[in-house]
Amino acid sequence: MAAITAAMVGELRAKTDAPMMECKKALTEAEGDMDRAEELLRVKLGSKASKAASRITAEGVVATHIIGNVGAMVEVNCETDFVTKNDDFIALVNTCARLIAEHKPADVAALSALPLEGGTVESVRAALIGKIGENMSIRRFVRFNTESKLAAYLHGTRIGVVVDFNAADDQVGKDVAMHIAAMKPVSLSAEQVPADLIEKERSVASQKAAESGKPADIVAKMVDGSVQKFLKEVSLLNQTFVKNDKQTVEQMLKAANASVKSFTMYVVGEGIEKKQDDFAAEVAAQVAAAKQA
Numbered sequence: 189m190a191a192i193t194a195a196m197v198g199e200l201r202a203k204t205d206a207p208m209m210e211c212k213k214a215l216t217e218a219e220g221d222m223d224r225a226e227e228l229l230r231v232k233l234g235s236k237a238s239k240a241a242s243r244i245t246a247e248g249v250v251a252t253h254i255i256g257n258v259g260a261m262v263e264v265n266c267e268t269d270f271v272t273k274n275d276d277f278i279a280l281v282n283t284c285a286r287l288i289a290e291h292k293p294a295d296v297a298a299l300s301a302l303p304l305e306g307g308t309v310e311s312v313r314a315a316l317i318g319k320i321g322e323n324m325s326i327r328r329f330v331r332f333n334t335e336s337k338l339a340a341y342l343h344g345t346r347i348g349v350v351v352d353f354n355a356a357d358d359q360v361g362k363d364v365a366m367h368i369a370a371m372k373p374v375s376l377s378a379e380q381v382p383a384d385l386i387e388k389e390r391s392v393a394s395q396k397a398a399e400s401g402k403p404a405d406i407v408a409k410m411v412d413g414s415v416q417k418f419l420k421e422v423s424l425l426n427q428t429f430v431k432n433d434k435q436t437v438e439q440m441l442k443a444a445n446a447s448v449k450s451f452t453m454y455v456v457g458e459g460i461e462k463k464q465d466d467f468a469a470e471v472a473a474q475v476a477a478a479k480q481a
Contacts, residue, residue: 190220200225227388231395246457247272248327250348252340253285259338260288261350262329263454267322272345276316277324284309288329296326327460330452341365346456355446363431364424364441368453373424376448381419389418424448 192215200211200222206229214232218224248265249272264281271277284299287309293299300310307315309326317323332338336354339361349365375381393414397407420426425438425448432440441447 192216192220196220196222200229227392227395230392231399246460248324248456249278249281249345250342250454250456251278251281251285251345252342252348252350253282253289254338254340254350255289257332257334257336257338258289259332259340259350260285260329261340261348261452261454262288263327263348263456264324265327265457265460266324271320271322271324274320277320278345280312280316284326284329288331292331292333293329296329299326299329328454330454332452334449336449337361339365341369343369348454349451351451352449353446354449355441355444357444357446360441360444360446364437364448365451367427367430367437368424368451370430371424371427372453372455373427374422376424376450378419378423378426381423385422386415386419390415393418424451 192212196215197208197211200206200215201208203226206214210229210232211225214225214228215222217228246265247267247269248263250261250263252261253259262281262284264277264284266272266277283304287293287302287304288299291302293302300308300313302309304312313324313326330350332350332352334352336352337358339351339353339358341349341362347369349368351361351365351368353361353364355361374385390411393411394407397410397414400407400410402410425436425441427437429435429437429440435443437448
């Protein structure tokens with residue numbers, strides 16, 4: 189039996205918002221497997237157990253740069269929210285977005301080697317670390333070069349979206365980008381939802397349906413219904429349009445004689461584990477250091 193620590197319980201609670209005791213019970217049942225424990229909580233507590241799963245666990249800034257049918261989006265991370273408001277840091281992120289659009293670097297290493305301010309992007313980054321005293325890193329970027337149109341939307345500096353679309357009215361692209369930032373679809377269509385996400389949802393739905401005590405054929409229909417509902421909720425074209433709840437995004441696009449080819453959304457820190465500071469240990473260390481001094 190795996191040892192269930194307070195840190196593990198705290199991590200699961202931060203991800204799910206479930207009560208501490210429920211988190212401990214789930215971890216115990218899952219023998220310490222965090223993903224399995226989260227799944228167990230979803231089965232038992234429903235949507236409450238997943239409402240905090242998308243919380244951002246790292247700081248940073250997303251920036252976009254579009255010139256005609258060429259565009260870029262980049263995420264640069266830092267340690268604290270304080271640095272995300274620093275003018276020099278923001279300038280570096282915006283410059284990176286522009287350089288990506290203009291020079292088409294193959295990866296972060298190639299971007300870091302591009303000339304900048306008499307040195308390179310990497311030397312500017314290193315100098316800024318020395319000036320501010322906090323680590324920062326270029327995490328990821330995407331570059332678009334399309335025969336259609338591009339639209340970008342930034343929700344503050346933490347969520348960025350770029351949409352590749354066709355429409356006579358440029359506002360359509362902007363509206364779709366804003367919708368994506370708000371509703372966070374995982375794919376363009378239901379057919380493009382990743383298989384692992386579908387299987388995870390099917391597993392949860394199966395466990396919840398099994399608890400109903402209904403006959404197997406009814407359970408199977410319940411599971412299929414849950415999965416189909418999930419696919420509509422996470423695919424862009426099937427989502428209810430945020431500016432008109434009487435239409436899906438697909439219906440809105442059809443009415444505007446428009447289409448969306450693809451999109452990319454970045455959420456700052458998505459998937460990154462943020463360092464958990466032990467305040468008590470930090471204070472104890474400071475006291476010990478003071479005594480030695």
